[in-house]
Amino acid sequence: MKIIFTALMTCVLITSCESDNGGESDNGGQILDPPPSSECPAGQSKGCDNHCAESPMVNDACGICGGDGISAGECDCDGNVYDDCGICGGDGSTCEGMWNVYYESSEAMGGFQFKVNNVTILNASGGAASTAGFSITSSSSSATILGFSMSGSSIAAGSGVLLNLELSDADNSTCISDLIISDVSGVSISASIENCNTIKF
Numbered sequence: 001m002k003i004i005f006t007a008l009m010t011c012v013l014i015t016s017c018e019s020d021n022g023g024e025s026d027n028g029g030q031i032l033d034p035p036p037s038s039e040c041p042a043g044q045s046k047g048c049d050n051h052c053a054e055s056p057m058v059n060d061a062c063g064i065c066g067g068d069g070i071s072a073g074e075c076d077c078d079g080n081v082y083d084d085c086g087i088c089g090g091d092g093s094t095c096e097g098m099w100n101v102y103y104e105s106s107e108a109m110g111g112f113q114f115k116v117n118n119v120t121i122l123n124a125s126g127g128a129a130s131t132a133g134f135s136i137t138s139s140s141s142s143a144t145i146l147g148f149s150m151s152g153s154s155i156a157a158g159s160g161v162l163l164n165l166e167l168s169d170a171d172n173s174t175c176i177s178d179l180i181i182s183d184v185s186g187v188s189i190s191a192s193i194e195n196c197n198t199i200k201f
Contacts (some may be wrong), residue, residue, distance in 0.1 A: 023165045069151045091161060096144040096161065099170050103162040110156040110184040111148035112162070112199070119143055119167040126164035128155045136163070144178075162199065 014023070040052035046054025048065035060067035062077035075082050080089035091100065099116075104110070112129075124145050125139040132155045134147045155162070167174065175196035181189045191201035 009111040099165045099167050101163040104159040105157050106199045111182040113146045113180040115178045116143050117175050119170050123166040
């Protein structure tokens with residue numbers, strides 16, 4: 001009995017006692033905060049969660065402790081993706097030969113037609129026109145682009161990139177001309193061209 005009593009007294013007098021799970025507990029049986037890295041057991045180190053381990057937790061590429069980093073298909077921690085030019089979060093306008101057509105509208109657009117001066121059109125795709133399911137055709141000989149929906153869908157009022165164009169011989173004189181815009185009923189809408197590449201109505 002004296003031996004058992006002496007052991008119990010020793011445990012009470014010291015700051016903490018070894019707990020059954022290998023951690024440290026105070027006199028109330030609660031787990032104490034992890035020790036500083038310099039006091040981690042041999043072969044262990046402190047992770048970003050302040051716990052000692054043989055394989056400590058680390059911050060991911062986004063600075064999140066124990067996180068999964070940048071998600072598959074994305075190019076940064078903000079959820080952006082690479083555009084057609086290989087730019088993270090880009091809008092596809094920086095590729096060599098790429099030229100965007102923008103729009104600012106107060107009503108829905110049912111179709112469009114325009115020419116692009118002094119260039120050869122290699123391809124027309126993307127933008128709000130593709131998102132709306134428009135059929136897009138382009139003529140390299142006349143530099144004319146036509147977009148409309150065979151299902152009757154439209155591009156809602158708003159602003160953004162209407163179309164991504166791949167052009168040959170584009171320069172500072174490249175500009176939209178001969179613009180025709182129609183509403184969802186096919187009725188012509190009065191529209192203007194600003195900064196050579198923005199359709200506004």
